[in-house]
Amino acid sequence: MSILNGKKVIIIGDRDGVPGPAIEECAKTAGAEVVFSSTECFV
Amino acid sequence: MDLENQRRVKEFAEQYGPENVVVLLGAAEGEASGLAAETVTAGDPTYAGPLTGVSLGLTVYHVCEEEVKAEFDPAVYDEQVGMMEMVLDVDDIASEMQSIRDEYCKYLG
Amino acid sequence: MNAVIKGAGYALVHTPDMVIHNGTTQTTERIVNPESEYLKALPDHLRTFEQAVAYYPNQTYIGNLTPDELGAIPAPWNEQECPLTSRYGKFGQIMPQEEFLLLMQACDVFDLVILDAAFVAEHKAALAANEIIDDSIMARIKDGVAPAEIEKAVNEEHAEGLYHNNKLVGAVKRAHDIDTNLSAHVMHENLASKASNVVAILHAIKNAGIAKEDVEYVIDCAEEACGDMNQRGGGNFAKSVAEIAGLVNASGSDIRGFCAAPAHTMISAASLVAAGSYKTVIVTSGGCTAKLGMNGKDHVKKGLPILEDVLGGFAVVLGQDDGVNPIVNLNILGRHKVGSGSGPQQVTEALVFDALDRNGMKVTDIDKFAGELHNSDVLKPAGGGDPAEGFFKVVAAAAIKRGDMEKAAMKTFVKEHGMVGWAPTQGHIPSGVPCLGFVREDILSGKIKNAMVVGKGSLFLGRMTNLFDGVSFVVEANPGKKEEEKGVSEEEVKSLIAKALKDFAAGLLAE
Numbered sequence: 001m002s003i004l005n006g007k008k009v010i011i012i013g014d015r016d017g018v019p020g021p022a023i024e025e026c027a028k029t030a031g032a033e034v035v036f037s038s039t040e041c042f043v
Numbered sequence: 044m045d046l047e048n049q050r051r052v053k054e055f056a057e058q059y060g061p062e063n064v065v066v067l068l069g070a071a072e073g074e075a076s077g078l079a080a081e082t083v084t085a086g087d088p089t090y091a092g093p094l095t096g097v098s099l100g101l102t103v104y105h106v107c108e109e110e111v112k113a114e115f116d117p118a119v120y121d122e123q124v125g126m127m128e129m130v131l132d133v134d135d136i137a138s139e140m141q142s143i144r145d146e147y148c149k150y151l152g
Numbered sequence: 153m154n155a156v157i158k159g160a161g162y163a164l165v166h167t168p169d170m171v172i173h174n175g176t177t178q179t180t181e182r183i184v185n186p187e188s189e190y191l192k193a194l195p196d197h198l199r200t201f202e203q204a205v206a207y208y209p210n211q212t213y214i215g216n217l218t219p220d221e222l223g224a225i226p227a228p229w230n231e232q233e234c235p236l237t238s239r240y241g242k243f244g245q246i247m248p249q250e251e252f253l254l255l256m257q258a259c260d261v262f263d264l265v266i267l268d269a270a271f272v273a274e275h276k277a278a279l280a281a282n283e284i285i286d287d288s289i290m291a292r293i294k295d296g297v298a299p300a301e302i303e304k305a306v307n308e309e310h311a312e313g314l315y316h317n318n319k320l321v322g323a324v325k326r327a328h329d330i331d332t333n334l335s336a337h338v339m340h341e342n343l344a345s346k347a348s349n350v351v352a353i354l355h356a357i358k359n360a361g362i363a364k365e366d367v368e369y370v371i372d373c374a375e376e377a378c379g380d381m382n383q384r385g386g387g388n389f390a391k392s393v394a395e396i397a398g399l400v401n402a403s404g405s406d407i408r409g410f411c412a413a414p415a416h417t418m419i420s421a422a423s424l425v426a427a428g429s430y431k432t433v434i435v436t437s438g439g440c441t442a443k444l445g446m447n448g449k450d451h452v453k454k455g456l457p458i459l460e461d462v463l464g465g466f467a468v469v470l471g472q473d474d475g476v477n478p479i480v481n482l483n484i485l486g487r488h489k490v491g492s493g494s495g496p497q498q499v500t501e502a503l504v505f506d507a508l509d510r511n512g513m514k515v516t517d518i519d520k521f522a523g524e525l526h527n528s529d530v531l532k533p534a535g536g537g538d539p540a541e542g543f544f545k546v547v548a549a550a551a552i553k554r555g556d557m558e559k560a561a562m563k564t565f566v567k568e569h570g571m572v573g574w575a576p577t578q579g580h581i582p583s584g585v586p587c588l589g590f591v592r593e594d595i596l597s598g599k600i601k602n603a604m605v606v607g608k609g610s611l612f613l614g615r616m617t618n619l620f621d622g623v624s625f626v627v628e629a630n631p632g633k634k635e636e637e638k639g640v641s642e643e644e645v646k647s648l649i650a651k652a653l654k655d656f657a658a659g660l661l662a663e
C-alpha cells in the first residue's frame with residue numbers, strides 16, 4: 001500500500017540536512033498534497 | 044522542533060484527521076530525526092511546544108528512507124536529495140525512525 | 153586594484169548571567185514552563201570565566217591554537233583539560249562579564265544603562281587595564297547609581313536587569329514608553345551587540361597595524377536590527393561602533409543576510425576597496441544575546457556545562473593592495489541565485505562549483521574550504537551534528553556526483569581541504585569568517601595558497617521567503633607587486649640594452 005499517494009503531507013526539512021523545498025519536489029511526484037513545508041535551523 | 048512548526052502540525056492533524064496526514068523529515072542525523080519523529084507521534088519530548096503531552100501518532104518518515112524513496116520519481120529524488128545519501132548516515136537515521144514508528148505510530152497500513 | 157586582508161580581530165565575551173536572563177531558550181521556557189526542571193538546574197551548569205577561557209575551542213577563536221592543532225585533540229573538547237589559560241590571544245581576547253557590563257554602559261549614549269556605583273568602583277580598574285581599552289572609552293564610564301534606583305527601574309519601569317554572579321548590578325532602561333522597537337529588551341540586545349563589536353574592531357585595528365584615522369568605512373553584519381517603530385531596521389550599528397572606537401574618519405552602514413551576512417559583507421567591502429571608493433574598510437560584527445544557551449536544554453539533560461555562554465565578535469580590515477597581504481579575488485565569487493534551487497546539490501553547485509568552473513578550477517585547486525565553523529561540542533549533544541564537517545562532506549559529495557572525484561577520496565578530501573569548527577553558535581559569527589585570521593597567516597607563511605569562504609543563510613526564518621541563501625569568495629596569496637616590478641624592470645633593462653646595441657650596430661653600418 002502506498003504511504004504518500006493521496007495523503008496530506010507536512011514537511012519538516014533541515015537546512016543542514018535536506019531542506020523543505022527539496023523534499024516538497026519529491027513528495028509531489030508521489031501523488032501527495034503538500035499542505036505545509038518548513039525548514040528548521042539548529043544554529 | 045520549532046514551536047511554530049509544532050502548532051502547525053497540530054492544526055493540520057485536527058483539520059484533515061491524523062490518519063490522512065504524513066510527516067516527511069529532512070533532519071541531518073539520526074538523533075535529530077528521532078526527536079522530530081517522537082514530537083509528531085508521542086509528543087514534544089522537550090516539554091516546550093504545543094505538542095507537549097499530545098500523542099498524534101502521525102505516520103512519519105525521513106525523506107531518505109527506502110519505503111518513501113520508492114514512491115518518488117527517481118530522477119527528481121536524485122536531483123533534489125540523492126547527493127545527501129553520501130553525506131548523511133542513512134542507516135542510522137532509518138533505524139531511529141523505525142524504532143519510533145514501531146512504538147508510537149497509530150495509522151500505519 | 154585588489155583588496156587585501158590586512159588583519160582580523162576576534163572577541164568572545166563570557167556572559168553567564170545573560171544566558172539565564174536573555175537567551176531565548178530560557179526566556180521562552182520562563183513563559184511556557186516557569187517551574188521547569190531545566191530552569192532550576194541551569195545555574196549549576198554555568199561555567200566560570202576561568203573554565204570558559206581554559207577551553208580549546210575558545211582558545212582557538214582568539215588565536216592561541218590553530219584549527220589543525222584543535223583537530224588533533226580528541227573531541228568532545230569540553231572533556232579535555234586545556235592547559236591554555238590566557239584570556240588574550242594574538243587575534244583578540246575573551247572578556248569577562250564584569251568588564252563587559254561597564255563597556256555596555258560606555259557604549260550607551262542615551263543614558264539607558266545604569267550600573268550600581270559599588271559595582272563600577274569594584275571593576276573600573278579591570279576595564280582600564282584591558283589592553284585595548286583606552287582613555288576615551290574610560291572617560292565614558294559613569295560613577296553609577298544607588299541599588300534602589302536599579303531595582304525601581306527593573307520592577308516599575310520595565311527595565312532589563314543586568315546581573316553578575318546572579319546579583320542585580322544594573323539595568324538597561326527602555327528608550328520609549330510604547331515603541332516595542334526601543335523596549336528595554338531590544339536596547340539590551342543591541343547594546344550588547346554594539347559593545348562586543350567594539351572589542352573586536354579595536355583588536356582588528358591593532359592587529360592590522362593601521363591608525364584609527366585610516367579607516368574610511370565600516371560595515372556591520374550582525375543579525376540584530378536597530379531603529380524605531382517607523383523604521384525598525386533603520387541601522388546604523390556600524391557608525392555607532394566606529395564612534396565609540398574613535399574612527400573619526402569613518403562612515404558606515406549595515407548589511408543583513410542572516411548567517412550569510414559576513415560573507416556578503418566581505419564581498420561588498422572588498423569591492424569598495426577594489427573600486428577605489430574607500431581605501432580602508434572594516435567588516436565587523438558583535439554578538440547575539442538571544443542565542444546564549446540556545447541548545448542548553450540538551451546540554452543540561454546530558455550533564456554537560458552550558459557551552460553557549462559567550463557572545464562572539466569579529467572584525468576584518470581590508471585595504472588597498474600592498475603587494476604582501478592575501479587578496480580577496482573578486483573573480484571567483486559564488487552566489488546562490490533566486491533560480492538556483494534548494495536541493496543540497498544545487499546549492500553547492502551555486503556556491504562552490506559555478507565559481508570554480510568559470511575560472512577553470514577544480515575543487516582540489518582550493519587548499520582550504522571554510523563553511524560554518526560551529527563548535528561540534530555544542531551541536532552534537534543537541535542532535536545538530538557537526539555542520540562544519542557536514543559542509544566539507546557536501547562539497548565532496550557534489551564533486552563525486554559531477555564525476556570530479558572518486559568516492560573513495562571523500563574522507564581524505566574532508567581531512568585535507570576542510571577544518572574542524574571552533575566558533576560559538578552565534579549565528580553569523582561561525583559563518584566562514586572565523587578562519588580569516590588563520591587563513592591570512594597560513595597564506596603569508598606559504599602553508600596554503602588559497603581558501604574559499606562560504607556563508608550560508610536561513611532566510612526562511614524571517615518568513616519573507618522560503619529561499620535559501622549563500623555566497624562565497626576566495627582569499628589567495630598576493631603575487632607581490634614588488635617582484636612584479638622587479639621582473640618588469642629586468643625585462644626593460646634587457647630590451648633597452650638590445651635597442652642600444654641595435655642602434656649602435658645601425659650607426660656602425662651607416663658609417
